Amino acid sequence: MSTDATPDPYREALAFGQRLQILRQRRGLTQDQLGGLVARSGSWVRSLEAGRLKTPKLPLVLRLAEVLRVRDLSDLTGDQSMHVNLFTGPGHPRFAAVREALNALQLGGGREAPPAAHMSARLSRAWQARHSAPNHRDVVGSLLPDLIRDAQAAVRAAATIADRKAAQAQLAETYFLAQFFCAYQPDAPLVWRVAERGMMAAQDSEDPHAIGLAAWLTTQAHRESTHLDAADAVTLETLRYLEPLLPNAGADVRAVAGALTVEAGLTAARRGETGTAWRYWDVARRLAETMPAGYFHPVTSFSRAVIGAHAVTVAVETHAGGESVRQAARAEAEAIPSRPRRARHRIEQARAYHLDRQPDVALATLAQAHEAAPETVQYNGHARRIILEEAEAKNADRRRRASELAARMGLLTA
Structure with a gap:
């Protein structure tokens, strides 16, 4: 095998910093970008990758794993005793x-x-x-x-x-x-x-509704794989296709256009483009207000009830702790008729509270999400990361509650 081949962090015995560098590069992130996404500096990432700093404690390792979308926590740590799936469920x-x-x-x-x-x-x-x-x-x-x-x-x-x-x-x-x-x-x-x-x-x-839905799902797959340019290409091209149809379109096609507009905002938020993200969200909000009262799209969940939930995600993705909590307080989960979508909104609220350093409220909100739709929480990487992090908390009561929730989810099963 060529000696200049890129090491595989899933096979080779590498130090934490080396694994971090390989996984970061595979995601197309700079050191400054990765540092910003975990509230650290680019120089901190450089020092970590160079081995000048020790492996961070578990809460920060979990944040890095979340950003890098690792398949298993051991892929980042190299510790084969830490087989914890984050963004891949147990099957x-x-x-x-x-x-x-x-x-x-x-x-x-x-x-x-x-x-x-x-x-x-x-x-x-x-x-x-x-x-x-x-x-x-x-x-x-x-x-x-x-x-x-x-x-x-x-x-x-x-x-x-x-x-x-x-x-x-x-x-x-x-x-x-x-x-x-x-x-x-x-x-x-x-x-x-x-x-x-x-x-x-x-x-x-050749059905505009079906084409819009296919684009909506493809955009999400690209963004979760951190292919943000590809996500934008699909979203914006499909919106250009749908736009001339909207004046005479039914509610379902207009809802798909609204859902795609939200996706454009969420991709901008993932990039840290706060103003652009909120502009897309505001366009989607105005479109949601034109939908019939009580309307709820069966695939995208686009509706008046859900547009507030999207605001929470925009704030969280742009790492605005105070704003995310304000949006979480405004967006009422009980107005969302779908159990899994309601649970997902609770998870986004929990992310907001956790970002704002309110871990007890975050755990309580995740417990509500679990009550609404246990399988949604079980397979959600953000929920799993918060629960695992708080299971290591110094506060004994919080550690107990997080561990109990993790046990109900089967989270620590290899």
């Missing part, structure tokens, strides 16, 4: 069956295609179950294998161009549901394959 019991359905190659006509109306009703029920069930991953995971096979069969059986386009739109929607389920599961390449299939099916359908 849902129904994941294997869903993956098998996604990976299967179905070329023949051995499966009878269901009527379009039947598929539409099943997809609607699946989205309703996702929003209403506390164990939403379990429910959706039980429905997906047959939905995937039937949606694929419907495309193959389409008799006319119009029928095929309609079937492609339903297939795209099925892939969107699968992408939600596959997120944070231990097979990152599968998430990207599903995202690409969803985009291809949406483009083949």
